[in-house]
Amino acid sequence: MTSSPLKAAPSLDTDRGALSELSQETFALTRRLFLQLARRPSTLVAGVLQPLIWLTLFGALFAKAPEGLLPGGISYGRFLGAGVIVFTAFSGALNAGLPVMFDREFGFLNRLLVAPLRSRSSIVLASVLYITVISLLQSLAIMATAAALGYGWPGGAGLLLVLVTLLLLVFAVTALSLGLAFALPGHIELIAVIFVANLPLLFASTALAPLAFMPNWMEWLASLNPLTFAIEPIRAAYRGPLDLSEVLLEAPYGDITGFGCLAVLVVLTAGLFLLIRPLLNRKLT
Amino acid sequence: MALIELRQLNKAYGDVSALAGLDLDVPEACFYGLLGPNGAGKTTALRILATLLAPDSGQVQIDGVDALKDPRSVRRRLGYVAQEVAIDKILTGRELLQLQGDLFHLPRRLRDEQIDDLIDRLAMNEWVDRRCGTYSGGMRRRLDLAAGLLHRPKLLVLDEPTVGLDIESRAAIWELLRELVRDGTGILLSSHYLEEVEALADRMAIIDAGRVIAEGTPEGLKQRLGGDRVTLRIREFSDAAEAERVSALLQPLEGVQQVVVNRAQGFSLNLVIDGDPVVETMRRCLDAEGLPVFALAQSRPSLDDVYLQATGRTLMDAELAVAGQRDVKQERRQSMR
Known part of the structure; x- marks a missing residue:
């Protein structure tokens, strides 16, 4: 063993400015999540595989549906594409809380909290960055497959709309999941909530069928479901020439335009972040 | 000025009192031992020092900084090695140290120099690039100690650092700890092993039921008994x-x-x-x-006799008495955020 004296405390007086410290700690925390992913890619793969199966099997299930049944006379596969893309991003983001929950349970979070973090928001920020990248990657994989199956590809402005819509949804759902990860006692409970929320939210939206197919009570449900507000703009982007002031959703309580859908998502995201902030502050100080 | 000054610390979990008016003064560059049976309040006291837990009442000064008012300054000065080692099984030891260095905002070059230095000192070369999930208890403890020392804290707080360790790891850890104190680091170590405190500590306090019942050098405490x-x-x-x-x-x-x-x-x-x-x-x-x-x-007279004299029971009896009462689930919840 070496016997040279250990170096004098270097960190005591280093103060390198808030921004540089913030980015260093956020980058390090994000890097950790991606290292985990690279060595255990099964969640990423499963997150792509499941919607792919949906797309293929569900698309095939209604392949021979009478023409002209769906609004705009599109095939069921084309109709389903938007729903599956949104569902992919949604279920990916719903898992955002899991790594945080495991860190809470195994005490790794305590290791982070004894460090002089510039802001403990960097723990949350790292999760948001990570989940956003993952969800978008998964969604893009689905979009590519849909294109290969002949269900089309949104061009130019359409692609931008798809990405913006997905981002908004991912932020909102990530906020929700992170909130749950700090509010619930353990990962069993969190997985239970994820499991219960996942499929019903898919069915009670316009992912698999248009509002016109549903009974009145279900129409209400689907018109209040946040997934619907993400699905309709994306479906519009796939449909062709983009006009956000066009009515995309004829909800029982009134018509919603493309701008309306996006506004709902923005409000939802902002609301959820405001809602979980006090909880995060309490748990992280 | 003392490195650690605790005044009248109180902390209760529900109606179970963990600390009942704990006073403690730890001088600078001192190897200080906190001896007491399981359940005496050692871990609670150390978690308060590490700013993970707020006391119900009392004062905490570390290196002249009020830990309750300015926890971030305290975190920079303090290295904390917890009892339950939480590591990320998927990362390698080196990656974990890099993460730790970044969380303490070490500049990249300094960070990597410190990591290499500690890998040398704790003889971690052979396995530090393997995933943490494959480590033995002794390896984990060494890694954890390295993580606590990366930013070269002025005060190192160790909660039962050598419980269940192999002899090689224990020797490596003890030697490094002694070296640190020689170079001016203050160390506060909790233990329920008399031998450990006796072998390492310059000064010590015996703690029982959440307060200090005897304080001094190990020799002084024993001689006082006669x-x-x-x-x-x-x-x-x-x-x-x-x-x-x-x-x-x-x-x-x-x-x-x-x-x-x-x-x-x-x-x-x-x-x-x-x-x-x-x-x-x-x-x-x-x-x-x-x-x-x-x-x-x-x-x-041994330290056990000091404990016996102060509490009327031996350390081992005290351990056995609390062994049945401990609620591990409850403790885990308390440490969970």
Whole structure:
């Protein structure tokens, strides 16, 4: 063993400015999540595989549906594409809380909290960055497959709309999941909530069928479901020439335009972040 | 100025009191031992020092900084090695250290130099680039110590650092700790192992039921007790009546300060005597009564005797008493955010 004296405390007086410290700690925390992913890619793969199966099997299930049944006379596969893309991003983001929950349970979070973090928001920020990248990657994989199956590809402005819509949804759902990860006692409970929320939210939206197919009570449900507000703009982007002031959703309580859908998502995201902030502050100080 | 100043710390979990008016002063560059049975409040005190837990009342000053008002400054000065080692099984040891260095905002080059230096000192070269999930308990502890030292803290806080360690790891850790204190780092170490505290600490406090019951250097504490300890067995297994008879026989002898019948150990006798000649007096007395001596052990007072004197029970009895009461689930919840 070496016997040279250990170096004098270097960190005591280093103060390198808030921004540089913030980015260093956020980058390090994000890097950790991606290292985990690279060595255990099964969640990423499963997150792509499941919607792919949906797309293929569900698309095939209604392949021979009478023409002209769906609004705009599109095939069921084309109709389903938007729903599956949104569902992919949604279920990916719903898992955002899991790594945080495991860190809470195994005490790794305590290791982070004894460090002089510039802001403990960097723990949350790292999760948001990570989940956003993952969800978008998964969604893009689905979009590519849909294109290969002949269900089309949104061009130019359409692609931008798809990405913006997905981002908004991912932020909102990530906020929700992170909130749950700090509010619930353990990962069993969190997985239970994820499991219960996942499929019903898919069915009670316009992912698999248009509002016109549903009974009145279900129409209400689907018109209040946040997934619907993400699905309709994306479906519009796939449909062709983009006009956000066009009515995309004829909800029982009134018509919603493309701008309306996006506004709902923005409000939802902002609301959820405001809602979980006090909880995060309490748990992280 | 003291490196650590704790004043009248109180902390309760529900109606269970963990700290009851704890006072502690740890001087700079001192190896300080906190000795007490499980459940005495050691971990709670250290978690408060590490700014993970707020006390119900009391004051915490570390290196002149009020830990309750300015926890971030305290975190920069302090390295904390917890009892339950939380590591990320998927990362390698080196990656974990890099993460830790970044969380302490070390510049990249300095970070990597410190990591290499600590890998050397703790002999981690062979396995530091393997995933943490494959490590033994000793490897984890060494990695955790390295993580706590990366930012070269002025104060290192260790919660039971060598519990269940292999000899090689323990030796590596002890040597590094001694070196740190020589170079000016203050160390606060909690332990329920007498030997560990005795071997390492310059000063120590014995803590029981959430407060300090004795404080000083290990030597000073033992000398203050005075007298020699004798454990006497008439037969391998005596009965109560015989033990009481012998006790009554020895008690009046000159130089015998105290005789206690130890029921827990087959009715052996624990005595406190003035010095060597008294042993001869005792032997002659037993001989005259025709009593055999199966075993007789004489020793200087130990830290366990210090604890016994202060609390009326041995450290081991105290451990056994709380072993049944501990609610591991409850403790885990308390440490969970």
